[in-house]
Amino acid sequence: MQSDPALLASFLLLLPLVLLGQPQLVRSTLNSMDESGTFQCVVHLPNNSIFLQQLELLQSTLQDLIGKYEQQLSRAKEYAYITEDQDSRTLELSHMLDSRNPGVTESQSDNPAFNLLRLQLERAQELAAQLQTKAGVSGAMELIHQLQNQIINASLVLKLLADSDYQSFRTLQEEVDVLEGRLSECEREKEQEQSSRYTGPPLAPGSCTHGGLQKVGRPLVLKLNWRGLQYKAGAWGRDSAPNPSSSLYWVSPLRADGRYFDYYRLHKSYDDLVLLKHYEQWKMGYGDGSGNTVYKNFMYFNYYGTRDMAKVDLSSNTLVLRRSLPGATYNNRFSYAAVPWTTLDFAGDEKGLWVLYATEESKGNLVISRLNDSTLEVEQTWYTSQYKPALSGAFMACGVLYALRSLSTRQEEIFYAYDTSTSQEYRLSIRLDKMLETLHGINYCPWDHKLYVYNDGFLINYDLTFLTLQEKLPNSPIKKPSGTSALSKPGKPARPPGQETP
Template sequence: IPGLSVLRGHETSPGFLLRPPRSPRPLRPLTRSSPEVAASPWRFGEGSVMDASGHCVCTVILPDDTFPLRRLELLETSARNLTLRDYGQRLARYEAKLHNASRRLQGLETGDLTPAELDFQELRKEIDEMEHVVGHLRSSLNGSDTTVEVLQNMSVTVSALESYDKGHVVAMRRELTMLKQRLEDCQKDKPLVGRQPPIGTCDHRGIWRIGKPSVVQLNWRGASYKAGAWGKESSLRAGRKERYWVAPLNLDGRRLDSVRLYGSYQDLLLSRNPTDQLITGSGQGAGPALYNGSFYYNCYNARDLCRLNLESGAVDRKPVPNATFNNRFSYAGTSWQGLDLAADESGLWVLFATERSEGDIVIGRLGPGSLALEKTWQTSQYKPAATNAFMACGVMYATRAVSTRREEIFYAYDTRTGQERRLSLPLDKVTDVVRSLSYNPSDRKLYVYSDGFLLSHDVLFRS
């Protein structure tokens, strides 16, 4: 590949680190799109990383049956020798011509031929040139003429190499092309490693960048259920395993009747061992959250905040003072989202609007284990002008649509300082409308429900 160096057992920058085939490091094969690629013995590491000097490095695991470079070198040598032997045959013809030219020159010198029949100077020049060529080529030719045997050996070698290429080399080239693209992406997006503060802390200067979207799967009810939400449980209690939840709304894009729970990310991917939890009295809108063992949502047809205890099944509810509801000041392109729940490193929040705020977003922090608002902050961001919002380390970030394939984080309000600012952080999307998004502090990902598809993005902070 032009511009990339591959050396066994050495590290290049930028480039690859090649390891023996029995490396103890766990591997995950790249996605293959053809049988030839699937049959390849080549394997690549988990992804691009950055070394101490800031260069992107990928890992390539070579198989035992690597490409027979030595055989190819022998083939080149045979071809070169064969070419020299071909020169030997040409030399025999040149020698015959020289012998004939010498006789003609002798005839010219003795008077048997006239200068009109043969130009003396031109003949002398031609002979000198041919003698030089003969001397050069003859010094390069050694050994007996075994052209037939060399041709037979070369034929066998070429057949073997052709067979090997069909089985492995074509696939290897395809995978190296894919790896080159991953390396280029790493160089564009670096640094992804080494600059992030520890998870769970807020020792940073806010969001620096949002990673590329990763499409997990379609929601379990199907492509027709375009509105909804999903994510990972926040603020896990000691001893509890991770849980993922998916909550598609009904076809009307309003009513929330149930939430499906998975005990692990692997279960979610394989759609196995799900647990369906019915929502008593129903909820509405795509702003729920699973926090500390309870499912929080906007109660149906009310400004009330509901909390469903997943262990006991009990439901508590409490109105959010002055909050508008039933499509009054909902997000742009997303209906029925009057109360938007958001969890971050400091706790659980609710984002809403009031008549008094004239539709601008109000941030409310819930007390520990309570549905009551502990404190509120008034922003200047008009809620219907944003497509969504989320909380991270006490800062509210609002998004808006830039095009059918890109959102933008354009506004931030810091509850710690009361300051707001304008941003321009791109957020790629795979469908036209982002129905909901939420930040999870336990893995620093954005969980996005996009027209029925479940997506996730890595969130990178500025150190």
């Protein structure tokens, strides 16, 4: 019998194992190699067909084993090449990342353990496929199918991790950079704010020892007005006198039409207002718009359908005075933007009682008049350069008018100031956040230096921060045309800028 040397050697190694129990059945003689390089092997076998079949099966099994060995050896070499190539790519990418981001840890997809896991999953997929071709029992087929699905899912997860790992790191790094930038900006703003903040003792109630408004705090939402969400227009606040005789809180929602002022409530304390207890409810019946305010325990408002000013004693809900405001427009003529029926807007501060309005002579520009709170006579009047219907609201603080305009549905800007003590105008930019779109009634309280705002049915207040006396109002004043006068004679309205005195 002639055979390949390697096959013959394997055969001779296995033959004793197969015939271990029958040593007397085989006798063999191994001659030397002939001139052609072929071994001559003489085997004396008994005349037994069963034994010959066993030898043939043994030889076939041996050939299958050698084939599988060579196949596995080839795959091992292929995996070695893949590993070497992957290691080189990993090293290259690592150098690239180090050059771009020194100190950054390596990606998971560049980790040798990560690559080994991927190769193991690939091998597991191949073995599962082989088992599927050889399995003949339905139960085994179902088990193999489940195993294949688990291997596929694990491979997909691994691939997603490899693809997204670096990008996720870059995205996270960018977010961290943005947050660090915002933090630095906030720190700079905080330092600037602290450097310009009023550094003296806390302002006493009713004090004007400051340089003007610097900042408006975040809105504090107290609650919805007592009549409900449909009553979007109205006003509320505290007594706007510097030293009020009581700590009353008042709330005056308008009817759902946004014009008619018929009811109001008085609460003796903040807790009573929050809890809606211990209140007095009064019917008014003749108010017009949301420009009312309370000063020295009297409520001032526009009498319905006229240019008249009205004064009601809150102790008894009695109308004690009604007086016409000379030249003032009424019936929604020159109201604030998005806030109808505010033709007369009353305000109180440390310097007294004021009314803000427009006239035909002023061509709709805002006019400021200081009133005698006892008689409602006009004591002095100032004309501004601001068109009243372009403003969203205004208030007085220490004799300075601050005007607002809407920037968006969630933010207002205090952009203009008029100092009645100097008749000087200023440009400002103080942002004021709001919860809902429209600010209806804006009232300043000198006692606690807060703004009380009626915001589409909700009661909101703001803390005010003032500049130091050394800094004053920060922006350059607006120059006025020469030859104009802002002050009026006692009891008479001032002429608009540009008109000559007869």
